[in-house]
Structures are given as C-alpha cells and as structure tokens.
Amino acid sequence: MTTLAATAGAASAFPGTFSIGSFRQQTVRVGLIGANGMGWSNLNSILKVPGVQCTALCDVDANVLNKRSEELKARGITPKLYAKHEDLLADGNVDAVIIGTPDHWHCLHLIDACAAGKDVYVEKPLGNSIVECNAMVAAAAKYGRVVQVGQWQRSQQHFRDAMDFVHSGKLGKIRLVKAWAYQGWMKSIPVKPDGPVPQGVDYDRWLGPAKQRPFNPNRFHFEFRWFWDYAGGLMTDWGVHMLDFALIGMKATTPKSIMATGGKFAYPDDAAETPDTLTTVYEFDDFTVQWEHANGIDGGPYGRNHGTAFIGNFGTLVVDRGGWEVIPEGDRMEAVPLQERQDNGLDMHTANFIDVVRSRKLDALHAPITAGAHIAIFSQMGNIAYRTGEKIYWDAQKGQFSSREANKLLAAEYHNGYKIPR
Template identity: 60%
Template sequence: MNARRKFLTQVSALTAGAALSSSFGNNAFAILKNKPSDQINVGAIGIKGMGWADLRATLKMPGVKLTALCDVDKNVLDQRMGELEKLNIDARKVKTFGDHRKMLEMKNLDAVIIGTPDHWHCLQMAEACQAGKDVYVEKPVGNSIEECRIMTAAQKKYGRVVQAGQWQRSQQHFQDAMDFIATGKLGNIRTVKTWCYAGKQDIAPPADSPVPAGVDYERWLGPAPMRPFNRNRFHYSFRWFWDYAGGLMTDWGVHLLDYALLGMKADLPKTISAAGGNFGDASSPMETPDTLCALYEFEKFNLIWEHAIGVSKGLFNKHHGIAFIGNNGTLELDREGWEVIEEGGSQNKVAMERQKSVDDGLDKHTENFVNVIRSRKMEELKCPIDAA
C-alpha cells in the first residue's frame, strides 16, 4: 500500500496545482515546430474501447506512425498487439507499457490518445501536456469542475494541442443542422429536448473476486478509492459507478447537450434541476441513475435531458437525439441525419425531408486533430479542451 499512498500524494499535488510545475524536464515543454511533411509519432493510453477506435481512426492519416501502446490490463495489451498486423503495422517497432508515465518519457513520442476510464482523464491529460505531448482525450474530459479547470490550465501553460473526443462537432450533417437553425426559420425556439434510451445493459450482481491475472488493479483504480475487484466496475461497465464516471448523462449526454448548446448559442443556465433514480431493475448494482430527467433553465428557453436504461426507443422513435422545438417547426437531429417537421397550420413552409449523414465523424475529428498538430493553429480545433 506504500506505492498507493505515494500515488495518491501525487494526485493531491495535481489538484492543488503543483503538478503543473516541471517534472519531465524543461526541454519537454517546447512546442514542436512540425512541418506538414513531418512524421507524427503517436501512442495510446487505454486501448480497450474508444481509445482503440480513436487510435485506428488517427492512423488513417498519412504521416502518422504508431509508436507505443499502454494499458493496465496486459490481456488487452497483448490482444491489441496481435491485431497490429491487420493494420499493416510492425508490432516489433511498437513499445508497450503498463504505466503511462513511462510511456510519456519517450523522447520520440509526439502525441497521445487517452481512452482510459473517465476518472483517469484529468491526471493523464495534464501529465501528457507537461511532458510536451499533444493530446486527444476522450469525453467526458473530467468528472468535476475542478478537474476541468486543471485540464484547461495545463493546456494553456504548456501550449499543447488538446482535442476532446466530442466527434459530432466534425460531422457535416450536424453543422448543416446548426446552419439551418441559424436562419431563424424555426421561429422562436422555446424548448430544446435531448435524450438517450440505451436499451438493456448487462450488469449482473456478482460478488467481489480476485484480480484477474495480468491486471494492475491499483493502477486501474488510480485516483479512485481503494476497494476489492468486481467485474461490474471494470472495463465498459465502470461508467455506472460514481467512483469512476457519471452514468449515461456523462456518456451520451456530453455529445447531445453539446450540440443543443451550440444550436442555441447558449452559455450558462440560470438554474439546473434533476429528478431520477434506479427505477428499472431493483436488483442491479448500478449506482448512477437508470432513469433521469434534467431541466436547464435559460433566459429565453428551457433545455431538457432525459434518459432511460432498459428502454431502446425514445422521442421520435429514436434511440438518441436532439429536438429544437420552434413556433414554426421542430428540427430533429441525431447521428444518422436530421429533418424538420413543420408545425400544423404553419404558413412558413419550413418542412425539410431527412438529410442523411454522409461522413464518418470520428475519422473527420481525428483528421482535424492531426492537421492542427502540424499547423499549430489552435483556433481550427473542432473541440478544444476549453469548449469541452
């Protein structure tokens, strides 16, 4: 436990701001003067889920080379190393790590992708910036306002390119929908609804168990409280427990509320209220609410978020979406496309048949990240850390 006490001391130093001082050497903080023809060496921390998807999308860009992989679960690490041949990557030239700090010491590493559970994002992003690396960090970027402030401070102090994984910002049909809203054709928008109905989640009530072979469980816990291993709190289902994440609200809600706010050009709400709980399955060990409705009150409109786990269809018969409800019509937007449903009796003729998505948002988002690494034009990032 001495190692864990030392680790938590480092985390406390970070939250106090001390970790924004040098621990990697002054040379690490110099911004790389990348030319368009330069090779970008990337590594990934946390490669079980979205971290692997983000990495694969990034590697589609010319001039991007995989240099290192890091995961606290050696089983995952071995699996991904075995898949590199399918990506035409020589695994012998890729270094592997169980501790992200060791990976960040690599001199030839230019950028890192962080796909770890949410409770790790703040510390790893700040340390990567401190080590002179550009960062693509999965959403939600942090689990608290304090963490988000630390992350924005780290980006500003070290001048690194930091892209948050809200990839819908790079998807063309989302921008097209925003452009339509900006025309004012919907009339006065008084209500915006966002939702996700996630269907059944496999969360059984198993007992605690020994740590699986190959897993560095203390490092997986990191800044979270020490507790016995339980498979329900590991890998994908970590998101249903408060020690690590915020449930469906911070999983899907981040994406959808983001575009609701963009469409309304909104800043901070006047008030926020919420009601919910675990109403769907009394036997589930899930801590975060399986049913939730949140109301954000703004000066001239209300924004609503709702979700339910165990139900697969929500408003407009959609798993997820955003609805901008105006006097003349409603614009419904989701990852597959958007349409405008005209208000009955309206004389404005705003109806718009469904406009389908035509691109891959994740590919476009990682492409934007790589382009800004080369150009250093921070203003061109689709989702910089301060926006996320």
C-alpha cells in the same frame, strides 16, 4: 478559478474553418494510453491519416496490451509497450497521445501528457468533475498543447448544417430544446461477488485516485461508467454529445438553474449506482434545455433512441447521428425531409486533430479543450442536481453553486496518495 462562463466561447460555436488534409508533410508519432474500447477505435481511426505512426501502447491490463500489440504487428506496426503512462510519456518517439482510459483517470493522464510536451486526443467526457475540467483547461494553456476532445459529431457536416438551420431563425422562437439518449442495448448489470484480480491486471493502478475497493468485474472495463467512483452514467457518457448541440444551437452558456429527478426505476436491484432513468431541466432566460435518458429501451422522442430537438413556434428540427429533419408546426413552415449523414465523423475528427498538431492553428480544432470542459461541466451540473435532490444555482463569478451540498460535489474525491490538480 476558471469557471463555466470562462470556457463558454468555444462551446457555443464551431470554429470558423472546416477543412482537413491541409498539412500532410510532417510525421506524427502517436502513443495510446488505454487500449480498450474507444481508445482502440480512436487509434485505428487516426492511423488512417497519412504520415501518422503508432509508436507506443500503454495499458494496465497486460491481456489487452498484448492483444492489441499482436493485432498491430499483423499490420506491420510494432509499438513499444508500457504498463505505466509515465514511461510512455517519457518516450521521445511519441509526439501525441490518445487517452482512452476510464473517466476518473482522464485528468491526471492529460495533465501529465501536457507537462511532458505531448499533444492530446482525449476521450469524452473531458473530466470526471468540475474541478478536474478547470485544471485540465489550465494545463493545456500553460504548456501550449493541442488538445482535441473526442466529441466527434462536431466534425460531421450534417450536424453543422443542422445548426446553421437552427441559427437561421426559420423555426421561429425556440422555447424548448430536448436532448436524449435511450439506450436499449445497455441492459441491467447483474450483481456479482467480489473476486480475485485477473492475472495481468495492475488493479491498484487501474483504481488510481478512486476509492480502494476489492476487485469486482462489474466495475472493470466498459461497466465502470455506471459507478460514481469512476464516471457519471449516461448523463456524462451520452449527455456530452447531445447536450453539446443544444448549447451550440442556442448559443447558450451558463444556465440560471438546474434540477433533476430520476433513479433506478428499470433495474432497482442491479449492481449499477447511476440512474437508469433521468430527467434534467436547465433553465435559461427565455427557454429551457431538457435532458432525458433511459437504459434498456430505445423508444425515445421522435422515434429516435438519441438526438437533440429544437422546438420552435414554426417547427421542430431533430438531429441525431443519422441525419436531421424539420417537422413543421401545421402550415407555418415547409418541412425539410431527412438530410442523411454523408461522412465518418470519427475519421474527420481525428484527421482534424492531426492537421492542427501539424499547423499549430488551435482555432481550427473542432472540439478544443474549452468546448470539452464546458459541456462536461454542464453535464456534471445535471448529475449534481440529481445527487443532491435540490434545484441548484450556479454563481459564475465564484465558480461554485449557491448550495453547500452541491459544492461538495465540485471535485471528485482523490485517494491512494493521488492529489487533485489545482
């Protein structure tokens, strides 16, 4: 079994090159699976790259599919429309696919795409369980496909500059790294009754491997991320972004232990299952990484609603999507004023993907599948610690935990005739 340790190399460092736009001559025909939300944002970004064409769209919601088709037609783009991803993957006019479906579908869609000979840009988190992530890494390697994970901050220069400063040693000994997401705009999910499946929605296909349940609007489209059947809440939604840089900055791989506490403290009676408040601590040999998240409030550490902070003996570096700065510890070092973001991370990221599709130089990917798997597994560990209520320990050689209860959560349960890829 591929383990967390085996995927760690690409997670702890950026690729050696940082260039885009070198390979413009080859037309790349792209299909989109999951045309709502970030899938649509990713497609619009990738179409800015010269020589990229959208030739196919797929969605289980005909309302979304038709809406996006009309929007593209208004721009002179007429893709083929598909209700089933298998049909899109059989289309010979598709070279690469974007996967923008809910988390519980990522694994099956990616493995099917790789087997069909397509390169893949897949939304984060890579997989919805540790077993899925390992299977996805194996599939990409088996079929020799280019896979970029949608952790687009890895393509932003200011994040790279911040990591260079952390690695310089100027902060002194770093004893604690904090990563967080305080999301004030994510409010309570009011309880709603089950109801009829909306017209035009293939609900059985939307469920896919998830447990069969009556249709409920709270579990559909964006809100799916607050239910364990389909996703992992803010820990996997934002944790994969912020914790990724915690590991890159510390050149860290496997934690010794993980413990977590939290719950539905803000909205105890709403419809969501995942915790609206969570603190997770990852133990390493001589430092700890701490994750915090909170729905409904923006008052995060250092006055930022998201970020990663490296706390050293001489000072603290704080970085988020807007920029980075260094706050000195007294007079032990000079402050570094805010270094603001200068680029569009998503556009840089999709352009990097297309460059590698053309060049086949996998080492140039900014977020290769091994990096996406590493941080998705790392975030899943935090959720597993929370769900078991235990301090858990990872055995990298065996690819499992020391806890029987934790090992029950290594794989997501598959239903409706779907099988977990091995």
